[in-house]
Amino acid sequence: MCLSLIRSLHISLAGESISNGKDAKQSSTDDIHVASRALDISYLNSGSLTARGNLSWWDLDLRGYFTISNITLTARNSTVTHMTNAYVEVADKDISLCSDVQAVWCGAVPHGIAPGEKVTFTCNGIAPVRFVRVTRRSPNHIPLAIGHVDVQGEGATKPYRSHYKPSPNKKMLQPFLATSATTVGDCGIVCHKHHSCIDFSYSATAPTDDNCLLTDKALTSVHIKDNSWTTYTIYCI
Structure with missing residues (x-):
């Protein structure tokens, strides 16, 4: 060093x-x-x-x-x-x-x-x-x-495995990337690969072209009535 x-x-x-x-x-x-x-x-x-x-x-x-x-x-x-x-x-x-x-x-x-x-x-x-x-x-x-x-x-890429805490019935307001993912795990991998991604929202029933939403800003998700959406926030272990 x-x-x-x-x-x-x-x-x-x-x-x-x-x-x-x-x-x-x-x-x-x-x-x-x-x-x-x-x-x-x-x-x-x-x-x-x-x-x-x-x-x-x-x-x-x-x-x-x-x-x-x-x-x-x-x-x-x-x-x-x-x-x-x-x-x-x-x-x-x-x-x-x-x-x-x-x-x-x-x-x-x-x-x-x-x-x-x-x-x-x-x-x-x-x-x-x-x-x-x-x-x-x-x-x-x-x-x-x-x-x-x-x-x-x-x-740079994240130096360690990411861990996320789920918040049901919450969805990103203004994601920097809206993409598709087959599972919530796949959406999490997409977030992990983007060095600026800190939270993501996923829905298993939303249209597949925008069911994985990534954000690089805090407090950008809101509670919604659609219980298919969940926001996942990176946290400490």
Whole structure:
């Protein structure tokens, strides 16, 4: 494994951003500074901000499995000490929910980072991951503040067998793919092969050209009266 860290006020590494429009959450939120603000460059001045705590974290769900090329954290233009010594990890599952997470430590933000400064982590050789987490421990209960987070990489196949929890009488609203499947198992295999698929809906009696619906977004299924549809959500084991 090769691990490196780059500090620069101006360098921007080329590559495809895979973090834009994805889902972010954090351990707590101070006022309006929600986790998603750290993914929007227009909020660079204020970014995301947790409440005071001894263990604060910010978590990004990439909504699929990817090989990461680099992760860039940009300090806010104010209260930059709130990002000092924070460390970055990547994982195959949600660290806050799952007990069998394969997490890899990528590096820590150095002390004395300047306003607007970028810190880029490269974690070469790491297996495909889905989650990026920034964590900060503070005995003085100083919050975690992040100006902007950018993750670059490319799609990869899921690194392990998928397991899904069924929810009867639920169907996808806006699937990114509607296809046919002979059985629910076949539909699950189709979902597994698409690195961005996290949930799917299946019906044994719907027309065979659209009885398998795949989604890469959370909370896109609704309850319906047709009990032939079931939505299957990936979960931790």
